[in-house]
Amino acid sequence: KRDFRRLWITRINAVIRERGVSYSYSRLIHDLYKRQLLLNRKILAQIAILNRNCLYMISNEIIKEVDWKESTRII
DSSP states (O other): OHHHHHHHHHHHHHHHHHHHHOOHHHHHHHHHHHHTTTOOHHHHHHHHHHHHHHHHHHHHHHHHHHHHHHHHHHO
16 A cells, blocks of 8 residues: 555656646645545546646646635735
8 A cells, every 4th residue: 555655646746846846746735635626646646647737737726726815815
């Protein structure tokens, strides 16, 4: 189990860091939980391998939503 979890995390982190240098796996998982999206590491790793554009779209939507909420709190 541990080995698979480590593999999933590595795959997700590699794909996420390809696109955005400042965005990491841990921030993605944190933002997923904040938005209450129920995607586990296994599913995210499969999406990362089979359809990177889909994972990019998911991460971009999460980033936009989190950034928008943080900017409205300041006002």
